[in-house]
Amino acid sequence: xxxxxxxxxxxxxxxxxxxxxxxxxxxxxxxxxxxxxxxxxxxxxxxxxxxxxxxxxxxxxxxxxxxxxxxxxxxxxxxxxxxxxxxxxxxxxxxxxxxxxxxxxxxxxxxxxxxxxxxxxxxxxxxxxxxxxxxxxxxxxxxxxxxxxxxxxxxxxxxxxxxxxxxxxxxxxxxxxxxxxxxxxxxxxxxxxxxxxxx
Numbered sequence: 748x749x750x751x752x753x754x755x756x757x758x759x760x761x762x763x764x765x766x767x768x769x770x771x772x773x774x775x776x777x778x779x780x781x782x783x784x785x786x787x788x789x790x791x792x793x794x795x796x797x798x799x800x801x802x803x804x805x806x807x808x809x810x811x812x813x814x815x816x817x818x819x820x821x822x823x824x825x826x827x828x829x830x831x832x833x834x835x836x837x838x839x840x841x842x843x844x845x846x847x848x849x850x851x852x853x854x855x856x857x858x859x860x861x862x863x864x865x866x867x868x869x870x871x872x873x874x875x876x877x878x879x880x881x882x883x884x885x886x887x888x889x890x891x892x893x894x895x896x897x898x899x900x901x902x903x904x905x906x907x908x909x910x911x912x913x914x915x916x917x918x919x920x921x922x923x924x925x926x927x928x929x930x931x932x933x934x935x936x937x938x939x940x941x942x943x944x945x946x
Contacts (some may be wrong), residue, residue, distance in 0.1 A: 751910035761795070761916040761941035762905050769796040769845060770905035771897035772868040776843045778805060785809070785841035786825075787857040788848025788871055789816040791940040794917055796845045797823045799905070802913035808841055810834075810857045835860025843868065851875045863887045868894045918943045 750759050769792050778784060783806035786796040793809075800807040801824035808827045809820030817828045829835045840862040846854040849871040855878055858867060867889060869877070883889050896902070908914040917940045921929040925944075932938040 751906055754906060754910040757918060757920055757943050757945060758909055758916055759906060760943045761791075761918060762909055763902070765792050765941060766795050766799070766905045766909065766914070766916065767896045767902045768792060768870055768894070769847060770799050770908070771901040772796075772845055772870050772892075772894035773799055773803070773843070774901050774904075775892060775894050775897045776845075776866045776868050778843050780804070782806075782842035783808060783839070784843045784845060785835055785857065785860060786820075786845045786847060787811070787853055788846065788850070789813070789820050789823075790847065792847035792870055793845075794819070794823055794940050795914060796847050797825055798914040799908060800845070801825070802908050808835060808838060810853075810860070829860075832856045832859030841865065845870065847871050849873045851877045855879075858883055858889070861887065861889050864889070866890045866892055868892045870894050916941055920945050 784800040785808040786793050787810040789809055789811045797807055797809055807825050809825040810829055811817055812830045820828045827838050829838055836859055840860050842862050842865050844857055844861050844867040846869045848854055851873045919938050920943050923946045929942040933942050
């Protein structure tokens with residue numbers, strides 16, 4: 748696949764998985780122009796989800812209880828940053844929840860702020876159960892959507908946003924000789940936010 752003009756391999760690398768996943772999830776939720784997008788989990792996927800949502804013109808709300816990630820979410824373009832689902836609801840709620848967190852406890856809590864007829868797109872992977880209530884599913888008519896990438900056209904769109912400078916992956920670049928260090932940082936959860944090996 749040819750990269751868009753001006754896009755480096757280092758910046759493109761995380762888009763082939765993380766960026767493609769969050770942009771595909773956002774598109775699959777089919778948000779309307781007046782709707783708002785909330786992102787829970789401001790990490791490897793979430794830092795891109797915030798940027799894609801904002802670049803596409805949506806009111807964007809970050810959901811995180813971590814003080815350093817609250818500051819980061821604002822810098823990435825979030826219109827509002829809240830700590831939990833109750834605060835999300837108090838801020839007016841969201842029509843789409845992009846669940847990029849691997850903590851389903853955080854996702855379940857954030858669902859409290861989803862508006863009636865809202866869509867929750869689950870992209871973060873966990874072995875924990877995702878508890879849902881009849882009040883959410885029936886009373887609020889919310890839809891739960893499992894998502895990973897959803898079509899090659901979304902990859903082209905995702906790369907184009909980065910090529911145009913509207914989305915900027917946060918990466919750590921390692922030489923090929925540092926692949927063990929990169930692996931260890933990813934395994935320990937200390938890489939911020941995507942590791943890229945440069946040969």
